[in-house]
Amino acid sequence: MPFAKLHVRRALWLLLGSASLALLMSGCTPSNAPVRGPVAPTLRGENLSIVAVADALEALVARSADTHQDRQFAYQRVRNLAPKTAEDALGRAMIAGRLAQISGLSAPTLVHEVERFARQSAALDPTLRSAAAQRVLGTLYVMAPASLLSHGDSETGLELLQGVVKRFPDHVPNRLRLAEGYIALGDSEPARPLLCYCMAHRAALRPDEQKLLEDLRQQVELDRCP
Numbered sequence: 001m002p003f004a005k006l007h008v009r010r011a012l013w014l015l016l017g018s019a020s021l022a023l024l025m026s027g028c029t030p031s032n033a034p035v036r037g038p039v040a041p042t043l044r045g046e047n048l049s050i051v052a053v054a055d056a057l058e059a060l061v062a063r064s065a066d067t068h069q070d071r072q073f074a075y076q077r078v079r080n081l082a083p084k085t086a087e088d089a090l091g092r093a094m095i096a097g098r099l100a101q102i103s104g105l106s107a108p109t110l111v112h113e114v115e116r117f118a119r120q121s122a123a124l125d126p127t128l129r130s131a132a133a134q135r136v137l138g139t140l141y142v143m144a145p146a147s148l149l150s151h152g153d154s155e156t157g158l159e160l161l162q163g164v165v166k167r168f169p170d171h172v173p174n175r176l177r178l179a180e181g182y183i184a185l186g187d188s189e190p191a192r193p194l195l196c197y198c199m200a201h202r203a204a205l206r207p208d209e210q211k212l213l214e215d216l217r218q219q220v221e222l223d224r225c226p
Contacts, residue, residue, distance in 0.1 A: 039073045040066070050078045054091035057098060062206040068102055075099045083117065086125035090133050093117035097136065111148045114140055119151065130171040131164040138164065142181040154185055165194075172197070172204040179216055188220040196225035 042056040057074045060066035074095050083089040093114045100110035114136065121133035141149060141157025152160075161178040168174050179194035198205065198213050205213060 033072065035069050035073045035076065037067070037069045040070050043070060043074055043077070048077075049091070050081055050083055050088035050095075051085075051091035053078055054094040057095060061098060062208050064208065066098075071095075071099045071102060083120065086121045086128045086133070089117045089121035089124060090128060090136070093121060093133065093136050097140070108148050111140070111144055112150065115149060115151060127167075130168040130174060134160045134164050135174055135177050138181065139177050142184050157181060158185065172201045173209060176205065176209055176213060176216075180212065183216055183219055191216070191220060192222055192225075195220070195222055199225060 040056070040060055042059065043053060045052075045056070048056070053074050057066060057070060060070055075098075078092060078095055081088070081092075083092050093116075096110045096113035096117065100107045100114065103110055118133045118136045118140070121128060122131075122137065126134065137152065138157045138160030141152040141160065142154050143157075146153050158178075158181050161174070161181045164171075164174045165178050175194045176198050179191040179198065182188065182191040182194070195213065195217055199217070202210055202213065
């Protein structure tokens with residue numbers, strides 16, 4: 001396995017394996033364990049839709065201000081709600097994905113949820129937020145082990161990411177995720193022009209996306225662009 005692919009997959013599993021010892025000893029998983037500790041007020045607002053909860057959580061993640069409790073609380077707030085719109089299905093996928101990053105042994109179930117709800121959102125509105133659902137699916141299929149997936153693999157994921165870039169070429173996060181996909185699969189050359197575009201349009205990226213951009217740039221040793 002190429003080093004870049006191994007590095008990214010290893011990073012993913014480090015995220016998926018970070019459940020706390022206390023949770024394991026109690027027999028609970030982060031998806032159903034009681035949320036202890038403070039939760040961001042923006043997640044507690046009344047009458048929030050599923051996608052509004054997801055957006056509130058993403059705003060915290062973007063500036064590295066979220067906590068494990070925030071991710072657990074967001075998931076528990078929406079897990080019994082059935083999304084009927086593309087927006088809310090996308091929100092369910094986003095929230096499940098964020099919890100999967102910290103959930104250890106419960107991650108397989110959460111990965112299934114990300115796939116299920118991202119597919120639902122894409123079916124309802126494939127253009128929503130510059131093909132956000134397909135971007136989530138593509139990234140999931142590239143990064144997650146095939147054994148956890150039902151409808152795709154790394155090749156499918158790369159095709160999805162290529163498709164969203166073709167349809168929405170000016171959307172910088174689309175290009176960033178495609179570059180990440182190429183690098184994860186050990187093919188850095190087609191990632192370079194994508195990274196250069198992202199570097200030239202860095203202001204359009206969230207702080208966490210800018211950090212990902214820098215990490216990917218260092219992985220492929222991209223010092224300067226044409």
